[in-house]
Amino acid sequence: MPSSSPTRTRLTIFLSAAVLVLGGAFAAFYFASDRSHSANGTGSGDAKAATAMTTSPAKRTALAVSTVQAQEATWSQQLSVSGGVFPWQEAVIAAETSGLRVVEVAVDVGSVVRRGQLLAELARDSVDASLAQQEANLARARAAVSEAEANANRARRVKGSGAMSEQLINQYLIAEQSAKASVDAAVAALKSERVRLAQTRIVAPDDGVISSRNATLGSVVQAGNELFRMLRGNRLEWRAEVSAEQLSRVAPGQTARLSLADGSQINGSVRMLAPTLDPTTRKALVYVDLPTGSAARAGMFASGEILTGSSSANALPSSAVILRDGHSYVFQVDAQNVVRQIKVDTGRRQGGQVEILAPLPADARFVASGGAFLNDGDAVRVEAAA
Structure with missing residues (x-):
């Protein structure tokens, strides 16, 4: 027991010394850190002052611009x-007779043709033979008419004299009428064969350009088979x-301007408007x-404009209109040569000019170009009016 008292005394002294050492170290770190922050604050202030001194002259430098006024x-x-x-x-040219062979094809796709020009020809041998047969039938029918007329005339002369029975007289008169009807039938059959002979020549129904060809040399056609297609009048x-x-807003007679795929433009004229709208697209033609x-060629797709009239417009050069964040702006220069950024709505564009939909002061000056380098409130130096 007496030996533990000195031990406890030494432990107490050791702990006290450790606390004093740690406290001194903490105080030294605190004062060193405070001096460092003070030094940094002073340096930052000096840097800010230097930056302000550096940028101040740049801010005072005015950008040289030219100005323009809105034009009506x-x-x-x-x-x-x-x-x-x-x-x-588009005219569809088809065969009008059946069972005949194509013996000549006179045109191809792209051929410019005139009304009545030969396009293709069919074999006519069988048609010529039928035509000759019908001519013979007509001659036979006419001979039969001559005989029937002679018999009928004799019957008329002896009628009532008792030299010929009434029955025989009636037979002669009816035979005359039948013979004449046979002639008419033969004439009609002959005419039909002549029409069929003419149908062996496939001709253009109008002036135009051949757009497709299905006629093939040696093929046998049937009535209704499409042989050619033609753009009428091209x-x-x-x-x-x-x-x-x-x-x-559209009316017949207005001018339309098309832009083709090759970059060329052509002008057309509105001929007519569709009387109804498409129920699916809700659009009219x-x-x-x-x-x-x-x-232009058939089958092309083209965009363009239909000119519906004219109106006045407030216009500025397109270089004076700046696009920022999806909006259009112009910079107006005041009497002190300070610019003011104004948001505008644009409309039509034509010849390097753009329409400003909102009214602009007639005497206001606007930066003609270089607005992309300006901000609201910047000072500028006006050199010359554009």
């Missing part, structure tokens, strides 16, 4: 539409699809006549 112009009103190019009318039309609201000989 008269522009055409147009509807942007699209649709397919189709033949004005006329094409653009069938533009428009909505019900657009349809009310506008039929536009296209000029003959243009680059």
Whole structure:
């Protein structure tokens, strides 16, 4: 027991010394950290001041710009539409007789033909033979008529004299009528064979261009077999699809402008409007006549505009309109040469100009170009008006 007291005293002294050492170390770390933060704060303030001194002169530097004023112009009103190019009318040329062989094909796809021009020819040997037979039948019928007429005339002369019975007289008169009817039948049969002979020549029903050919040399045709298709008059039309609201603004005689796949443009004229709308698409067709000989071809799909009239427009150069975040802006320059950013709505575009839908002051100055480098409130230096 007496030996534990010195031990406890030494432990107490050791713990006290450890606490003093840790406390001194904590105090030293705290004061060092405080001095470091103070030094950093001072350096940051100096850097900010230096940055402000550096940027201040740049902010005062004015961007040189040219200005422009809004111009009042008269522009055409147009509807942007699209649709397919189709033949004005496509004639189907088919065989009108059966059992005859194709012996000549005179045209091919793309051939320009005139009304009545030979397209193909069928074998006519059997038709010639039938025609000769019908001519012989007609001659025989006419001979029979001559005999029947002579007998009927004799019967009429002796009628009532008792030289010939009434029954025989009636037979002669009826035979005369029957013979005449046989002549008429032979004439009709002969005419039918002549028509059939003419049908061996397949000719163009109108002026136009051959668009397809099914006729093959040596094939035997049947009545109704399609041999050719022809674009009548080589006329094409653009069938533009428009909505019900657009349809009310379109009228026959208006000018339409098409943009073709090769980049060329052609002008057409509205011929007629469809009387009904498609129940599925809720759109109507506008039929536009296209000029003959243009680059348009049947089956093309084209976009374009229909010019429906004209109206005035407030216009600025397209370079003065800046697109930011999906919106259009212009920069107006005030009397102190400070710009103000104004949000605008745009409309038609024509010849490097863009229509500003909201009214603009007539005497206001707007930055003509370079607006992409400006912000609201920037000072500018106006050099010259555009």
